[in-house]
Amino acid sequence: MLKLIAKFLKVLNSEAEPGQISLAFCLAMVVGLTPLMSLHNILVLFLVCVLRANLSAFLLGVFAFTGVAYLLDPLFSQLGIVLLTAGTLKSLWSSLYNITLFRLENFNNSIVMGSLVFALIVFVPMYFLFNLLITKYRDHLLRWVEKSRLMKFFLASKLYRVYKTVTGLGGAV
Amino acid sequence: MKAIIRWQGLGVFGFVAALICLFALFFIDTIIKGIIEKQGSALVGARVELAEADLTFFPAGLQVSRLQITNPDKPFRNIVEIDRLAMSLDAMRLLQRKIIIEQMAMEGIRPDTTRRKSGALPKYSARKKAAAPVDSKDGFKIPSLQIPDVKEVLGKEKLASLELAKNYQEQIKADMLKWQQQLAELPDESKLAQYKERLNKLKSSSGLAGLLGGATELVAIRQEIQTDLDRLQTAQRDFTEVSASYKKRLAELQNAPRQDIKRLVAKYSLSGRGLANLSSLLFGSKTGNIVEQALSWHAKAQPLLERRKEKKDGSEIVKPARGKGVWVRFEEREPLPDFLVRNITASVQIAAGSFDGTIKNVTPDQDVLGAPLSFTFAGDSMQGLQAISFDGVLDHVNPTLPRDTVNLEIIGFALEKAVLSDDENLPVTINSGLVDLAVQAVLQQRDVNADVDAKLKSADFTTASPQQSDAISQAIAKTLSDITNLTAKAKITGTADNYDIQLSSDLDNILKQAVANTIKDQTARFEQDLKDGVMAKTKGPLAAATTSFSDFDGIAKELTARLQAGGNLL
Numbered sequence: 001m002l003k004l005i006a007k008f009l010k011v012l013n014s015e016a017e018p019g020q021i022s023l024a025f026c027l028a029m030v031v032g033l034t035p036l037m038s039l040h041n042i043l044v045l046f047l048v049c050v051l052r053a054n055l056s057a058f059l060l061g062v063f064a065f066t067g068v069a070y071l072l073d074p075l076f077s078q079l080g081i082v083l084l085t086a087g088t089l090k091s092l093w094s095s096l097y098n099i100t101l102f103r104l105e106n107f108n109n110s111i112v113m114g115s116l117v118f119a120l121i122v123f124v125p126m127y128f129l130f131n132l133l134i135t136k137y138r139d140h141l142l143r144w145v146e147k148s149r150l151m152k153f154f155l156a157s158k159l160y161r162v163y164k165t166v167t168g169l170g171g172a173v
Numbered sequence: 174m175k176a177i178i179r180w181q182g183l184g185v186f187g188f189v190a191a192l193i194c195l196f197a198l199f200f201i202d203t204i205i206k207g208i209i210e211k212q213g214s215a216l217v218g219a220r221v222e223l224a225e226a227d228l229t230f231f232p233a234g235l236q237v238s239r240l241q242i243t244n245p246d247k248p249f250r251n252i253v254e255i256d257r258l259a260m261s262l263d264a265m266r267l268l269q270r271k272i273i274i275e276q277m278a279m280e281g282i283r284p285d286t287t288r289r290k291s292g293a294l295p296k297y298s299a300r301k302k303a304a305a306p307v308d309s310k311d312g313f314k315i316p317s318l319q320i321p322d323v324k325e326v327l328g329k330e331k332l333a334s335l336e337l338a339k340n341y342q343e344q345i346k347a348d349m350l351k352w353q354q355q356l357a358e359l360p361d362e363s364k365l366a367q368y369k370e371r372l373n374k375l376k377s378s379s380g381l382a383g384l385l386g387g388a389t390e391l392v393a394i395r396q397e398i399q400t401d402l403d404r405l406q407t408a409q410r411d412f413t414e415v416s417a418s419y420k421k422r423l424a425e426l427q428n429a430p431r432q433d434i435k436r437l438v439a440k441y442s443l444s445g446r447g448l449a450n451l452s453s454l455l456f457g458s459k460t461g462n463i464v465e466q467a468l469s470w471h472a473k474a475q476p477l478l479e480r481r482k483e484k485k486d487g488s489e490i491v492k493p494a495r496g497k498g499v500w501v502r503f504e505e506r507e508p509l510p511d512f513l514v515r516n517i518t519a520s521v522q523i524a525a526g527s528f529d530g531t532i533k534n535v536t537p538d539q540d541v542l543g544a545p546l547s548f549t550f551a552g553d554s555m556q557g558l559q560a561i562s563f564d565g566v567l568d569h570v571n572p573t574l575p576r577d578t579v580n581l582e583i584i585g586f587a588l589e590k591a592v593l594s595d596d597e598n599l600p601v602t603i604n605s606g607l608v609d610l611a612v613q614a615v616l617q618q619r620d621v622n623a624d625v626d627a628k629l630k631s632a633d634f635t636t637a638s639p640q641q642s643d644a645i646s647q648a649i650a651k652t653l654s655d656i657t658n659l660t661a662k663a664k665i666t667g668t669a670d671n672y673d674i675q676l677s678s679d680l681d682n683i684l685k686q687a688v689a690n691t692i693k694d695q696t697a698r699f700e701q702d703l704k705d706g707v708m709a710k711t712k713g714p715l716a717a718a719t720t721s722f723s724d725f726d727g728i729a730k731e732l733t734a735r736l737q738a739g740g741n742l743l
Contacts (some may be wrong), residue, residue: 026713045189048181077498084501097503111498 007056012134016054021102022130024048024057026123032065033072034115039105073111076118080110083117190205193262202226205235216476217252218454219243234730242284243292245473251288256281260514273513321441323702330437332707334429339713341426345419345721352412352728359408360401365738368398372742395743402739409732416729423722432710437707438700456593460625460663460674468669471577471616471684478546480537510538521550527560528552539569559585574618581612588629601653614665621672625663632657652687656680 011021027048031041048058058070069076096102106112206226213221224239237258244252257280263273371394375387498537514535522527530550536542545568553560565579594601608631636650661678665667 046186049186049189050179051182052177052179073498081499081501090503093501094503098506100265100268106270108501108503109498110501114498 005060008054008060011054011056017052018131018134018138019127020052020054021057021134022127023051024053024055025061025130026127027053028058028061029065029126030116030119030123032062032067033069033076035109035112037105038116039101040116043103072115072118076114077110078114079118080112080114083113084108084110102161105111107136113139201228209237213242214294217242217245217473219245219248219294222292230264233262233267235260237264238288241286241288241292243288245293248291248293249288251286251292252284254281254283254286255279256283266509271509274514275516277514277515277517282519282521284521284523302372302519321699323699323706326437326441326703327706327710332430332710333436334426334433334707334711335714337422337426337429338711338718341419341422341718342714342721345461345718345725348415348419349721349725349728352415352725355408356728356731359732359735360739361735362738364401365735365742368394368739368742398739398742402736402743405732405736405739409729409736412729412732416726419725423718426718427715430707430715433711434700434704434707437703438696439705441699456661456663456678457566457674459593460665460676464621464623464665464672464674466614467614468621471669474567474724476538477535477537478567479572479575508541508543510536510541512536512538513542519550521552524556525558526552526555528555528687530563539573543570545570557587557589558583561586575616576618577616579612579614581610583608583610585609588632600636601634604633604635606630616669618685619668619670621665621667621669623663623665625661625665627661627663629659631659632656632659648688648691649684652684656683659683 030044034041047053048055083089091129096107107116109145198318202225205228206223209223209226210221220241220243222241222243223237225237227236228237229235235398238256240255240258242254243253244250258277260277263271263275338656372391375391375394388524402548461524515533517532517535519530519532521530528550529552530548532546534542534544534546536546539545545566547566549562549564549566551560551562552558555561560582562582563580566576567575567577571573588606590610591603591606592601593603609628609630611626612623614621616622634656635651636653658679659680661676661680663677665672666675667673
C-alpha cells in the first residue's frame with residue numbers, strides 16, 4: 001500500500017499528463033462505487049489496461065471509492081429502485097431483461113443500477129474536476145506543500161524511503 | 174499528449190483474463206461446494222455438508238456426493254443423507270442467472286441418519302434454546318379405573334343437604350325469636366281473663382242506672398275484645414304463611430340427601446361413557462405429535478415453495494439478504510423461475526428396503542412457472558412392509574391461495590413393540606401386528622383437513638396389568654389381549670395453529686361391552702356405600718331441623734288457643 005501511495009505521489013508530482021491520472025480516478029470510481037463482481041467492471045479493467053490511464057492512481061482510487069460505496073450503498077439502492085420501477089423506463093428495462101448479456105450485468109439489482117448510473121453521470125464532470133485539481137495542485141500547492149511541516153514529517157517517514165526507492169532518485173521531491 | 178492507446182495493455186488484460194479462467198477451472202468445485210454448504214445451512218437452519226462437488230462444463234452439469242442435511246431439531250441426526258446427486262444444467266439459462274435443472278437424480282436417499290458431529294449452527298442453536306420443549310406425553314393419561322373410597326369422596330365433597338339444613342336452622346331460629354316477641358305483644362291469657370272479669374262484673378250490677386251504664390260498658394268491652402281478636406287473626410294468618418314455607422323447605426331438605434347421592438354417583442362412579450374415548454387417549458397424543466411434525470416440516474419446506482415478493486408499478490421486487498440491494502423482475506418473453514428443478518428421480522432407502530419416486534417442478538416461483546410441485550413415491554415387497562405409496566401436489570401457483578394435498582397409503586406394515594400407553598394403571602403395547610394406513614390431507618391456506626384410516630390386523634396386545642390393579646383394569650387388560658383386529662379413524666380439522674383431532678375406533682365399543690357388567694356391580698356397591706355415608710352425615714341435622722319446625726309450629730297452637738278463648742268471651 002505504501003508503495004502504491006508512493007508511486008501515486010511520484011506520478012502526481014511528475015510531468016505526467018493530468019488526463020491520465022483523472023481518467024484512472026474516474027474509471028476507479030466506476031469500479032469502486034459499483035459492486036465489484038459486475039460485468040461492466042471487466043470492461044473497465046479492459047479500458048484501464050488499454051487506455052493510458054495511470055495504474056497506481058486507478059488502484060488507489062478503487063480502494064478509496066470502495067470505502068465511499070459502503071456509506072452510499074443505501075442511497076444507491078434507493079436510486080436504483082426508483083429507476084427500475086419508473087413507469088416510463090419499464091419497456092426499456094423489460095427489453096434489456098430479456099438479453100442475456102444484461103442479465104449477466106445484474107442491471108436489475110437496485111445497488112448495481114443506482115451506483116452505475118450515479119458513476120456514469122458524474123464520470124465526465126469528475127474527469128474535468130480531477131484534471132483541474134491536479135493542474136491547480138501542481139501550479140500552486142506543490143511548492144507550498146514541499147515547504148510545509150507535513151511534508152517535513154513526510155520526508156522523515158518510512159513512506160518517503162519507499163518513495164525514494166520507487167523513483168530511484170534518492171533526491172528531493 | 175502521448176498516444177491514448179497502450180497496446181501492451183491488451184496483453185496484460187489477456188493475461189489477467191486467462192488467470193481468472195484458470196483459477197475458475199481449478200477452484201470452481203471448491204467454490205460451489207462452499208456455496209451449497211453456506212446457502213443450504215442458512216436455508217435449513219442447521220449444517221448442510223457434502224463430501225465433494227464436481228462441475229462439468231460440456232455438457233453443463235453438477236455431481237454432488239454424500240450430501241448431509243442436519244435436522245435442526247436434533248443436531249446429531251440428519252434429516253436426510255443422499256449418497257449421490259447428479260444434475261444437468263441449462264447452460265444458456267445459467268448465463269441469465271437462472272438455475273434450471275432439467276433432470277436430477279438422487280441415489281441412496283436415507284432419511285433420519287446418525288451424525289458423528291453435531292450439525293447445529295451456533296446462532297440457530299442459541300435461538301432454539303428459547304423455544305419451549307414439546308412434551309410428547311403431554312395430556313396423555315388413562316382415566317382412573319379405581320372405584321373411589323366413599324370416605325374420601327365425602328371428605329372432599331360439600332353436601333348441599335348439610336348446607337340447606339344449616340341455613341334452615343339459622344332462619345327458623347331467628348323467626349322463632351321474632352314470633353315469640355310478637356306473641357308477647359299480642360293479647361294473652363291474662364288480658365282475656367281481665368275481659369272476662371269485667372264482663373262478669375257488668376252482669377252482677379243492679380238498678381236501672383246500673384243497667385244503662387252497664388250496656389254502654391258492655392259495647393265498649395266487646396269492641397276491645399273484637400280488636401284484639403282481629404290482631405290475633407292477622408298474626409295467625411301471617412304465621413300460617415311462614416309456617417307453610419318452612420314446611421315446604423323441610424320437605425325439600427328431607428329430599429336433599431337423595432340429590433347429593435345422585436350427583437356424587439354421577440361424578441364418581443364408572444360408566445361405559447368413560448371408556449368411549451379410550452381410543453382418543455391411546456392414539457390422540459401420538460396423532461397430535463404426527464400432525465405437529467407434518468406441519469413443522471411443511472413450514473420448513475416453505476422456502477422451496479414460495480419466497481417473499483412485492484409488486485411495485487407492475488414490476489416484481491424480490492427481497493434478498495440485507496445490504497445486497499433488491500432484485501426487480503421484469504416480464505420475460507419465456508418466463509422461467511430463477512431456480513427450477515423440472516424432474517427429480519429419487520431412490521429412498523429405509524430400514525425396510527428401498528422405494529423410488531419422482532418430484533416435479535421444484536421452484537420457489539411457482540407463480541412464474543405456472544405449475545405446482547408434485548411428487549409420487551411407491552414401493553412394494555419390502556421387509557416388514559408390503560407396499561407404500563406417497564403422492565401429493567403442493568400448489569402455490571397462486572401465492573394468495575396455496576393448496577397442498579398429500580396422500581399416503583401403507584399396506585401391511587409390520588408393527589413391533591409399539592407402546593400405546595405407558596400409564597401405570599393400564600400399560601398397553603402392541604407386540605406385533607400388521608397395519609394398513611390411508612391418509613388424505615389437504616392444507617388450504619391455513620385450513621387443515623385430513624382423514625386417517627387405520628386397520629390393525631393379527632395384533633398381539635400386551636397389557637402388563639399390575640397385580641394390585643382393580644377389576645376393571647384387569648377386565649380391560651384381558652379384553653385387549655383378546656383383540657386381534659381393530660380399526661381406527663381420525664379426522665383433523667381447523668387451522669394449522671388451532672386444529673381439532675377427532676378419533677374413533679371400534680376399540681371403544683369392544684371395551685365398553687367387555688367391562689359393562691364389572692362396571693355395573695362396582696357402581697351399585699359404590700352407590701349403596703355412598704347412600705349410607707350421606708345418610709349418616711345428614712341424619713343429625715335433618716332431625717334437628719324437624720324438631721325446630723315442631724317447636725316453631727307450637728306458636729300456631731298458642732295463637733289458636735288465644736283466638737278460641739277470645740271468641741268464647743263474645
